Amino acid sequence: MADLSKIASLCKRRGFIFQSSEIYGSLGSVWDYGPIGVELKNNVKNAWWKSMVYERDDIEGLDAAILMHPEVWKTSGHVTGFKDLLVDCKDCKKRFRIDQLKSKKCPECGGELTDARAFNLMFKTFMGSVEQEADEVYLRPETAQGIFVNFKNVSIASRRKLPFGVAQIGKAFRNEITTGNFTFRSREFEQMELEYFTRPDESEKWFKYWVDERFQWYLRFGIKKENIRLREHAKEELAHYAKCCYDIEFNFPFAWAELEGIANRTDFDLKQHSKVSGKDLGFFDEETKKEIVPHVIEPSGGVDRAVLAFLTDAYREETVRKDKRVVLGLHKALAPIKAAVLPLLKNRPEVVGMAREIYKDLRGSYKVSYDDTASIGRLYRRQDEIGTLYCITVDVESLTDKKVTVRDRDTMKQERISIDKLKQYIDNKIK
């Protein structure tokens, strides 16, 4: 597996991921996705959305706002409970989370530490034109609450019966103190969350179901078996709302670490919101003719972490005829660019014209690129490095036999394909 610096350098060089505001010295642990990165990220999100919303009949989608009524976060427990205990070193002034310290001295310089202070991880901002306490709002630290406060709206609008789920992809923000490991722990990040509402007595069954379902999802999109595992949370690790939690962990270059958490949040959130808002968030169960408050199973994945895991897992270096080639063996659904059109002779107008026509014909259905700025060997390496599935070369012979050469990223095998059958050929391959 690649080390993290190799991945980070590839990401910058080829336009996957840049540091935020880099020309101003960058903003700590905030990241921008470049031209290739945004394709990969969108593909990861689309793969999740398809599996969750399109391929099933028990899940609806939602896109709630980032800003919410401040009462939401008091009720959810985030204002009082979402805190890290921090200490400062009196000598070097560095700040540490107390749960990550091994001794009572500064791990950096051995200096004396201050008493612990609680630090809330939510970002605050102001709503309206006057900066006063009453106008204070938070940037959401999780997307889940947007689903809970809309539970009634969604269930009525879609006439749902239990069990059913609501899926959402969106940004969340946490003012993390310990950051680092590239995009792994970012202050602004994106979540893919499902809240699955069940009858109370069926929550255990559905919890097990979703742990397995989500684990299989990563395998389905190409993560190698040996790089992924399940870990059950110990009681003292559980979040304030959770009864039980499993992490799906990935073998990142720096450590095994959380890719996705699946939690049994019980009826904690709906009950709390019901109590504080005064609105009934119960559910009339047709089967038992009783009003019940559903329990919630929550598979919560990080989009940025998934992108980093797919990148790391797919990265490989090979030797081809004494040359090194770097390949991103990404799953076909995730590969940022599906095909690249490469004219072999850029000073032959007929060849270039033909290549341009093919490029125009293919793009629109999926992301295709066109490149004539180097020798064919270099062009292949460039495409391999970003995981492009097929390279299509147009040469002088193409002018007479109306065929092009299609090269497969993984096998490097080349096939001669009729131009009029090319679109069909690529379509079939990537479906």
Ligand SMILES: [Zn+2]
């Ligand atoms: Zn120190």
